[in-house]
Amino acid sequence: MPRSLSVSEEDPCPGRIVADAGGAFAVGAVGGSVFHFVKGVRASPSGARMTGGAQALRMNAPRVGGAFAVWGGLFSAFNCAAVYARQKDDPWNSIAAGTATGGLLSVRQGLRAAAKSAAFGAALVALAEGMGILANRAQAAQAQRNRPSVHNPTLAAAIANRGHFTQQNLPQVDDPILSAAVDDPNLVDAVANRVHAAQQNLPTVDDPAIAAGGGGVQGSSGHPTFGKEVEETKKPKDNGREI
Numbered sequence: 081m082p083r084s085l086s087v088s089e090e091d092p093c094p095g096r097i098v099a100d101a102g103g104a105f106a107v108g109a110v111g112g113s114v115f116h117f118v119k120g121v122r123a124s125p126s127g128a129r130m131t132g133g134a135q136a137l138r139m140n141a142p143r144v145g146g147a148f149a150v151w152g153g154l155f156s157a158f159n160c161a162a163v164y165a166r167q168k169d170d171p172w173n174s175i176a177a178g179t180a181t182g183g184l185l186s187v188r189q190g191l192r193a194a195a196k197s198a199a200f201g202a203a204l205v206a207l208a209e210g211m212g213i214l215a216n217r218a219q220a221a222q223a224q225r226n227r228p229s230v231h232n233p234t235l236a237a238a239i240a241n242r243g244h245f246t247q248q249n250l251p252q253v254d255d256p257i258l259s260a261a262v263d264d265p266n267l268v269d270a271v272a273n274r275v276h277a278a279q280q281n282l283p284t285v286d287d288p289a290i291a292a293g294g295g296g297v298q299g300s301s302g303h304p305t306f307g308k309e310v311e312e313t314k315k316p317k318d319n320g321r322e323i
Contacts, residue, residue, distance in 0.1 A: 093160030101153035108148025109141050116140040154181045171209040178205030 117133040124132025158177035163169050182201025183194045 093156075093164070096160060097153055097156040100156035101149045104152025105145045105149035109145030112144025113137050113141040116144070151181060151185065154184060171206075171213070174205050174209055175202055178202050 116139075117137040119133075120136025121129045121133035123136075155177050158180045159173050162173035162176050166173065178201035179198045180201075183198030186197035187194045
């Protein structure tokens with residue numbers, strides 16, 4: 081989802097451009113070192129393979145790292161410019177930055193070459209952004225499937241009905257996030273799971289009256305006599321006599 085940017089928000093783009101350029105240089109230098117070292121070893125004669133690989137590494141790795149740094153720095157700069165112009169951060173900024181970077185780097189070879197490079201850069205960035213979106217959706221779906229289910233549907237329905245009754249008696253809430261949380265089925269399921277787990281962890285009751293759910297018991301101890309005494313103490317009295 082696009083994230084709106086306020087004008088007063090601190091602009092991180094200068095630091096981001098330097099960081100992206102440095103990271104791209106490191107990736108290019110490491111990858112170019114491995115590639116050109118292996119290429120130099122294979123192209124060198126027997127007995128001088130390591131020397132040839134090291135020489136190829138020294139000659140080509142900085143060049144590859146520099147090319148990566150230029151691409152990464154320009155891409156980050158165009159991306160920051162798109163974010164500032166549109167006042168939102170979404171995948172379209174990255175696609176536009178890839179298009180502009182590819183076209184600018186090939187502009188010296190002619191307009192046709194620049195257009196091809198721009199299209200290639202846009203397609204490459206769009207592919208990367210699409211894969212990122214698909215990965216995020218797959219991760220969200222996996223988290224939804226791994227969410228614990230309610231083991232007691234009756235308890236879940238009771239909690240849902242109680243939440244609906246409580247919502248009807250509550251005053252109007254101006255906060256949309258809080259209002260949405262009351263109707264959130266995930267919240268209801270989470271509460272139901274906690275209550276169910278608490279019931280499973282309760283100690284065993286030895287009193288059959290309490291275990292049976294009351295059975296006419298009025299007191300908290302489960303004893304009928306004690307319940308009767310509790311009811312008698314609740315009766316109003318006038319000068320020691322019952323009314």
